[in-house]
Structures are given as structure tokens and as C-alpha cells.
Amino acid sequence: MKIAMIGWEYPPFKAGGLATHCYGLTRSLADKNAKVFFFMPKTKHKSSSDKRNLKIIEVGETDIFPYDRPDSKEIEGQFFESVYKYNALVAAKINVSVKTNGKFDVVHCHDWLTMKAGIEVKETHNIPLVLTVHSTEYDRSGWLYPNQWFIDIEKEGMEKADKIIAVSNFTKNVIVDKYGINPDKIDVVHNAVHPIPEGQKQEIVLFLGRLTIQKGAEFFLKAANKVLDYEPDTRFVVAGTGDMLPKLIDQSVDMGISNRVIFTGRLTEDEVKHIYGISSVYVMPSVSEPFGITALEAISAGTPTIASKTAGFSEAFKNCLRVDFWDTDEMANKIISLLRYGPLHKTLSSEGRKEIDLFTWDRVANKTFDVYNGVI
Amino acid sequence: MTSVCMYFEVHQPMRLNHFSVFNIGNHNDPNTSYFDDKLNREIFEKVARKCYLPTNNLLLELIRKYDGEFRVSFSLTGTFVEYCERYMPEVLDSFKELFKTGSVDMIEETYYHSLSALYDDMAEFEDQVKMHNQMMRKQFNYRPRVFRNTEAIFDNRIAKKVADMGYKGMITEGSDKILNWRSPNYLYKPTNADIKVLLRNYSLSDDVGFRFSSKGWPGHPLTADKYAQWMGHCEGDLVNLFMDYETFGEHHWEDTGIFTFLKHLPGEVFKQNYLDFVTVSEAVERYVPVGEIDVPWAISWADEDRDVSTWLGNDMQHSCFDELKEIGRKLRENGHKDLLHTWRLLQTSDHLYYCSTKGMEDGAVHAYFSHYDDPYEGFINFMNVLQDFKQKIN
Numbered sequence: 001m002k003i004a005m006i007g008w009e010y011p012p013f014k015a016g017g018l019a020t021h022c023y024g025l026t027r028s029l030a031d032k033n034a035k036v037f038f039f040m041p042k043t044k045h046k047s048s049s050d051k052r053n054l055k056i057i058e059v060g061e062t063d064i065f066p067y068d069r070p071d072s073k074e075i076e077g078q079f080f081e082s083v084y085k086y087n088a089l090v091a092a093k094i095n096v097s098v099k100t101n102g103k104f105d106v107v108h109c110h111d112w113l114t115m116k117a118g119i120e121v122k123e124t125h126n127i128p129l130v131l132t133v134h135s136t137e138y139d140r141s142g143w144l145y146p147n148q149w150f151i152d153i154e155k156e157g158m159e160k161a162d163k164i165i166a167v168s169n170f171t172k173n174v175i176v177d178k179y180g181i182n183p184d185k186i187d188v189v190h191n192a193v194h195p196i197p198e199g200q201k202q203e204i205v206l207f208l209g210r211l212t213i214q215k216g217a218e219f220f221l222k223a224a225n226k227v228l229d230y231e232p233d234t235r236f237v238v239a240g241t242g243d244m245l246p247k248l249i250d251q252s253v254d255m256g257i258s259n260r261v262i263f264t265g266r267l268t269e270d271e272v273k274h275i276y277g278i279s280s281v282y283v284m285p286s287v288s289e290p291f292g293i294t295a296l297e298a299i300s301a302g303t304p305t306i307a308s309k310t311a312g313f314s315e316a317f318k319n320c321l322r323v324d325f326w327d328t329d330e331m332a333n334k335i336i337s338l339l340r341y342g343p344l345h346k347t348l349s350s351e352g353r354k355e356i357d358l359f360t361w362d363r364v365a366n367k368t369f370d371v372y373n374g375v376i
Numbered sequence: 377m378t379s380v381c382m383y384f385e386v387h388q389p390m391r392l393n394h395f396s397v398f399n400i401g402n403h404n405d406p407n408t409s410y411f412d413d414k415l416n417r418e419i420f421e422k423v424a425r426k427c428y429l430p431t432n433n434l435l436l437e438l439i440r441k442y443d444g445e446f447r448v449s450f451s452l453t454g455t456f457v458e459y460c461e462r463y464m465p466e467v468l469d470s471f472k473e474l475f476k477t478g479s480v481d482m483i484e485e486t487y488y489h490s491l492s493a494l495y496d497d498m499a500e501f502e503d504q505v506k507m508h509n510q511m512m513r514k515q516f517n518y519r520p521r522v523f524r525n526t527e528a529i530f531d532n533r534i535a536k537k538v539a540d541m542g543y544k545g546m547i548t549e550g551s552d553k554i555l556n557w558r559s560p561n562y563l564y565k566p567t568n569a570d571i572k573v574l575l576r577n578y579s580l581s582d583d584v585g586f587r588f589s590s591k592g593w594p595g596h597p598l599t600a601d602k603y604a605q606w607m608g609h610c611e612g613d614l615v616n617l618f619m620d621y622e623t624f625g626e627h628h629w630e631d632t633g634i635f636t637f638l639k640h641l642p643g644e645v646f647k648q649n650y651l652d653f654v655t656v657s658e659a660v661e662r663y664v665p666v667g668e669i670d671v672p673w674a675i676s677w678a679d680e681d682r683d684v685s686t687w688l689g690n691d692m693q694h695s696c697f698d699e700l701k702e703i704g705r706k707l708r709e710n711g712h713k714d715l716l717h718t719w720r721l722l723q724t725s726d727h728l729y730y731c732s733t734k735g736m737e738d739g740a741v742h743a744y745f746s747h748y749d750d751p752y753e754g755f756i757n758f759m760n761v762l763q764d765f766k767q768k769i770n
Contacts, residue, residue, distance in 0.1 A: 230397065319733075321752055333396035337756040340397070343691035344755055351733055 001372060002035045004094055004104040004121060006114040010056065012269065013043040016210060017191070017293040018110055018134050021167075024192055028365035030054035037097060037104070039090050039117075057097070060089040080149070087116035094121050106130055106372050112137070112150055115157030122160065128375035131161035132189075135214075136174050139288040142213035155179050162375040165189050165368065167291040168312025174290075189367040190316045191291050192359045198302035199277025204235050205335055206279035206303070208272065208294055209286075211242030216285035216308070216325045218244070218251060223283070225255045226332035231339050232260075239264045239275055276301040280345065281338045285325040286311060295320065300356045304348035306334050317359075319352040378561070379614050379654040379662070380607060380645055381574065383524070383547065384621035386471075387453040387489050388423070389726035391416050391747055395757050400764045406718045410761050415747065420459045424467050427625035432470040434624075434635060436477070438642050444479040446642040447653040450621070451524050454487030454504075454511050455724060468515065475516055481655030484508055484520040484543065490723035491687055493525050493534045494674065495701060501534075504720065505541065521545065522656040526725050528576065528618070528677040529684060532568050532670065539571035545660035547618065549677040550575035554669045561612025565665040572660045573669060576618040576677055580606065585619035589632035597633065600640035601647075608648035613663045618677070679734065687728040692755040696728055699762045706769050715769060722761065730754030 005026060009019035026036045030053035040047065042058040049056045094117075098104065108130040109118035115131065122129035137150035158164055158179050164186045166172040172186045205224065209215040217238055224236040238248065238261060245263065252258045267275065276282070282298035282305040289311040296313055298305050299320065306321040307314055314322060321338075323331045338345050393412040438446050452471065460468035474480045486492055487507035492500045505523070512518050522545035523538045530548035538546050550560025560575035583603070587593045595602075607615050620627065628634040645651045654662065678686040688694055703719055730746045731754045748754040 226398075318750065319752075322749060329396065329398065333398065333760075334756065336397045337759070341692075341695070341755070341759055343695040344752065344759070347690050347692050347733060347755075348752060 001106070001369075001376075002102070002104045003029065003037065003372070004097070004107045005036055005038045006090055006107070006109040006117050006121075007038060007040045008110065008113045010038065010040050010047045012045040013047060014269070017291065020194075020293050021132070021134065021191055022110065024194065024361035025364055025368060026054050027051060028361040029368065031362075032365055032369065034369070037101075039093060041086055057093060059093050060086060083113060084116065087114065087120070090114070090117040091120040091124070095124065098125060103127065105376050108132070108368075108372075109157070110134060112153045112157065115153055119157060119160045122162075128162040129160060130163050130165065130371055130375060131157050132165040132167070133158070133171055133175060133290070134167055135288075135290045136171065136178070138174055138178055139171075139290055140212070140214050142216075142287040144213065151179075161185070163187065163371050165371055167191055169315050170310055170312045171290040187367070187371050189364055189371070190313065190359070191293050191296070192361040192364045193293060193296035193300050193356060194361070195300035195353075195356060196273050196276050196297055199274060201280050201302075202235070202278050203233060203339065204237055204275075204279045205281045205283060205339075206237050206239065206275060206298070207283055207285075208237075208239040208267075208275065208298075209284070210240055211238070211244040211248060213244065214286060214288055215240075215242075216287045217248055219285040219325050219328055219331065220283050221248060221251050221255065221257075221261065222328040223285075223331035223335060224252075224261060225257055226328060227335050227339075228257055228260055230336055234260065234335075234339060236261045237264060237275060237279070238262070239267050239272070241266045272297075273301070276303055279303050281306065281335055283331065283335065284308060284311060285323070285331065287325055289313075296356060296359055299352040302349045302353055304338050304345055304352065306331060306338075317355060319348055319355050321348070377650050377652060378607070378610055378612060379652055379659060381449070381614050381616045381654050381656060381659045382447075383449040383451070383483065383616070383618045383656055384623075385451055385524075385527075385619070386428070386456050386621045387451075388416075388420055388456045388459050389489065389724045390455055390721045391419070392727065392757055392761055395760045395764070397760055397763075400760055401767050402764075404764075406715065406765065406768065410718065410765075411721070416459070417463050419747075420463055423622060423626050424464050426629070427622050428467050429470060430630075430635065431621065431624040431638070432467075432474055434638060435480075436470075436474055438639070439474070439477045439479045442642050442646070444477060445646070445653060447479045447481075447655045447658070449481040449483055449522075449656045450474075451483035451485045453485055453489040454508055455489060455721065457511055457515060472516065475518070479655070481522070481657050482512055482516055482518055482520050483547070483656060484512065484523045486526055487511060488720045488724050489526050489726070490720070491526060491529070491684075491697065491725050491728070492723060493529060493537075494684065494688075495704075498537055500704060501537065502541065505538075520657075522547065522574070522660060527686070529674055530573075530671055530676070531674040532566055532672060534674075535566040535571060535573070535671070536569040539566075539569035543571060545572045545574060545656060547574045547616075547656065548576070548671075549675055549682050550578055550616070551675045551682045553675060553682070554671050558667060559612050560616065561610055561614050562666040563613065563660070563663045564667050564669045567668045567670045572663075572665055574614070574616050574656060574659060577610075577616050578677070578682075580610075580615060581617050581619050584617065584637075585623050585627070588623070588634060588637070589628045598637065600637050600644040603637070604641065604644035604648055604651070607645065608651055614654070614659055616659075686732055686734070687725050690731070690733050690751075692731045692733075692751070692759075693728050696731065696755065696758055696762060699759070699766065703762065703766055703769065706766075710769055712769050715765075718765065722758075722765065727754075727758050731758065 291312040486504040
């Protein structure tokens, strides 16, 4: 089977779960003897593949992340243009590739940034289009002010796709309810994780993610404030960057806890692994979380996790704690309980790691193959 | 002649309120702040409507119809009786009416359905059994002769203690671990104590208790005549059918046909030439033990493992259990009589059951019985309450 896959990020260039997913999926597909051509933008960090069946093809250049908003200052004015340009370049590159290497069996694209190209390739070469939805505009906007431009692109891609893969039932429901797509066209494939080694645990409570409205870091800080009244020696780490960083720093200063909260900014992959390993508690207070690979990463590092009740991964995962993202009293209750009650921490840590073993990219690749075989 | 011995466990725990770490040390009244009266009342009234009242009525009807030849036994926990008194006295009245027929026997247990039999010091266990005994005398004017420990937890040590307390019979699981090739359909005697042990026939009991409404089971649908024939083919003195009373109408809803099954069961049993019904006391009087059982490690009727791992299977459960014991030591030292009842309500085994992390089939059963989203919620809540309670007695 020959697959043209269109992505936006790939390690070492990585802004979110999309990169992790594409990395895990393409490598496992290649291991199962599929020929995967992965198209992505050219970046400063060159991505490459050590697998015979997997080719990484870098196309043009772009400054846009899948999580960018059109109103972000650096890319003002050229946002929409950049998206169209990248999609056109990818489509052209695939045309060239077809001429030299022959036709693809399927084109597979991920999220809104790549949908235009996916549709064009489907129509030009008359091959089925598979679309994976990692998040929707509703998730990224925290359901506050979703941007119609993204919604229109997403809707068009979903309508034209022969099959949609949703990363959770949560996301499947959004696709059905908000985009009016027939549920029979949508398969749910939960993500997987490459396990991260456990480190020497310290009294650190970790938030790790983009500092955007979607990820709910402000609720993490509110809970931190409450925890510190009872457990004053606790340290809180906010890892990641995003448009809310200045506001969050202000918030921690206003609450008088800035000496207990560390803002790390953007971390390298090794730093991310390290911080997962040494943290005692991971909190994922997302306002809207289609899946939440970071939770599985933290759990794989033996770090008990408190996640939003609606987070997609928790549909299929038992050994974690759940809260409503706005319920910072309960979030604090659970953080303190994890810090105080060793047996709780130990049981969650060991049972969680056992359960993580079920979340392999091999399983994701098998399920994705099932989807391909259904449309070819 | 083989006797069918039906025994039903009737129990309700006092479920806990949501209690966060922020509630610890706020001078709250334990009785109002620890227990979720609203939830407890709701559940009790629901189960009474679906199970206790309709099943009691049906049993009464059947006992009268068959002139007392249809016989059953119950154990009512102390917490269950407190529920009745507080919310629905008519439920207790209907048990009394059943008892008055003379075809119903009552079994002793620990008042609080606790794990006190597993404490190093058995004084608390003895106290709770005596409390149950007093309750039985007050409510039923009766002294039970057969004892059933919480969820049939049993080992040599407990058997010895119960024998020393004067009971003639004791109930536990017909576990393969203690029987090996032998049949559960006889009385046995513990190696170290003089008491007759009734063993649950788990296969036939679970056919009704667990599998009755399971469509994937080859025995489905289970009819009274089919089931009576199975029992008719059993060898031995006794077929012990021991189960949760909630089997009728609650675990299996009315629309599964469970009441129709029960209604026809006595008639179908009597159609078999060599079957009759006995209460647990009659079983102990009528039959003699055919062999000895040696149970150095505690067994129970719970889960697939049939041991105590249901309550003491992970670190969280062990730490709560240790806290309970520690609180008990302090209470006895400090003599806080007013807090004794609260401590005992916290000893009810269900609180530990909710913290079980057992996976697979058992986990599904646990989730069904728990009002918490997961065992971790159960632990956090229980441990927070225990920490608050500890501060109160210090």
C-alpha cells in the first residue's frame, strides 16, 4: 500500500500532539510494509527518516503552526496566504511524485492546515481521502469565539473525505454535532504514546502544554494558589509557551505565588522528558481536549495525572484522576491528596504504567490500516 | 434427600459525603458531615421499592402457599436495620412478618458488616457480633445459631472464635482452594474448631446471582424447572444457594423475569422427588460433617479470587485499613464513647471495596456497586474522612 500523508510538523520540529501522532503513525505503518510518503513544510530543524519505507518530503517554507490564530501579530496579513501557498506547493509536489513513482492508493491528511491539499490530491488523482481530526476550531478557541474561516475549511475537508478518523468519541461527537457529518463516516482511533522513563521524583506539580485558552493554564494557577495554603513547599512548573504567557505570569504575581511557580518557556524534547520524569503530579486542565497525548506521556513516566473530565484519552483510560477544568477546589483537593497520600500516588503510578502498555502505535497503525482498506 | 438451603445477605452501607482535604480539621459534626444522608436515603428507598418490599411479599406468599415447606434464611446487617428505622420502618416490619411464619431463619453477622475479624485483636469483632446479637433480640426476639462473617470471610482463626462464642454453624464459600476434589454439598468441620460449616455452592448460586440475565450464558434463559432439575441432579446433603438479596429486582430487574423465576422455584423444587428446603439452623441440626477443612488464609465469596483482595488488594486499601485500626487503638485509649459509633460505621467493608483497583470482570462489578467514578476518588474521600476523624480524637 502506498500512502501520501500530508502533515505540518514532525520531530524534531514539534509544537503539539500532531507531530507526535504523525511520527508514531508513519513509523508503525512503515514497519508494517506500507510505503509512506510524508509531506511537510521545510523547517530549520531538518526532519529525516531512517526507515526504508518512510520518506519525509519537505515542501517550501512556512512560519505557521497548526495552532496559530490569524490575529497573531507576527504573521498578520499573510496568514491565509501562507496556508494556501503551502497547500498548493504540497499538491504540486505530489503531482510530481506521482509522475516519477506512480499513483498513491490513498491520501491522508491531518487537521485544517492540510485539508485543501488533501482535497486537491483526491480530486486530481481520483484516490480516496482519509482525514484525521486531532482538534477542531471549537477546541482551539476554547469554545469562546470560533473563527468561521477555519470552520469552513474543516467542514469542506470533512465533507469531501471518504473516511474521517477522530482521536476520541468526544471529537467524533463534535464532528457530528457542529459540522453535520454522518457518524457512520467517522472511526475513532485513540492515540498512543512512546513511553518516557521515570526520573527521581520531586515535589513538583506540572502543567505542560501550549499557553492558550484551550489548555486552561489559568485554572492550574488558581488550584496552585489553594494548594500552597496547605502544602507551602510545593513547586509548580508551567512548561510551554503561547499567547497567554504574559497574562499567566501576571496572574501568579497577583496571587502572590510567583516564588513557587516556574515558567520554563519552550522546552526541548529532552527537557520535556526530564520534567515529566521528575514531576510528582501532572495536571491537564484543558477547557477542550480532543485527546491529550501529554497525559499519556506523563503517566508513562510514572507521574499520576489529573485531567479534565472531558479529555478524549480518558474515555479509554482508567487509571487517572478526573476533574471539571473550572473546579479548582477539587483540582487542589486531588493535588494535595496525591502529595500527601503515598499509597494513592504509588497505586496510580504503577497501575497507570501498566495500562499505558495497551496504548501502542502498533495498535494505531493497525486501526488506520483498517480505515485505508475500507476506502481503497 | 437433598435439602435446598437459600440464604440472602441484606445490607446497606452508610455511604460517605464528598469530603475534601479542605474539610479536614474544620470542627464539623462527624455524623452530619461524613455521611451522605440524601444519597443514602435515595438508594435505600430505591432498593426497597425494587427489591426488599416486592421480594418479601413474594416470599411471604410462597411460604403460605406451600404451608411453610418453603424455607429461607436472612442476615440483616445492623446498618441495614438502622436504615429501616430511619427511613422506612415498613421494610423491617415485613421482615418481621416473614420471620413470624416460622419458615424463616435469621443469621448473625458483625453489626457493621466490617472486616474486624481480620484485626490482630479480636475484641472489636466480638463487640460487633454482640451488638448484632442484641439487635436481633430486640427486633426479632431471637438468638441466631448460625453465623456468617462479612462477605463470608473465613479462616481457621475466625472459625475458632465463632465456635468459642457458642454458634453451631458458620457460612463460607465452597472454594475449590479448600475443597479440592470434594463437594460443597455437605457440612464440614474446621480442623481446629467444633462448629459445622455450610459451604456456598458457588456455581449454582452464581447462576442466579450473576448469570441470570446474561444473554451470552448458555443457561440463559434460566427457568425454575430447569434450575430445579439441575439441583435434582446434585449429589450430597445440601445445596447451599447463598446470594445478595438484591439479586431480586435490583441486580436483575423485574423485566429479566427474576420474580417469575422465584415464584415458580418452590413448586418446581417440590416436583423433584428428593428435594426439600431447609433453613441454615435446620441444615446444621439435620446433617453431620463429612470431613475437615483447613483454612489458614482467609477466603470469602467475593470476586473471582474468593479471598480478601477485594478489600485489601492494593496499597490504598491497606493504608485505610491501617488507619482504621490505629483510630481504634486511640479511641480505646482516650475513651471517646461518643465517637465509637462513627468509627464503626467507617469500618463497614464497602468503604474499602470502593478503593479496589481490580481490573477486568471484577472491576465492572465493583464499578456497578460504587457511587464513586473510580477507586481513586473512593480512596481520596475515605482517607480525607479518616484524617479528619483522627484529628478529632487526638
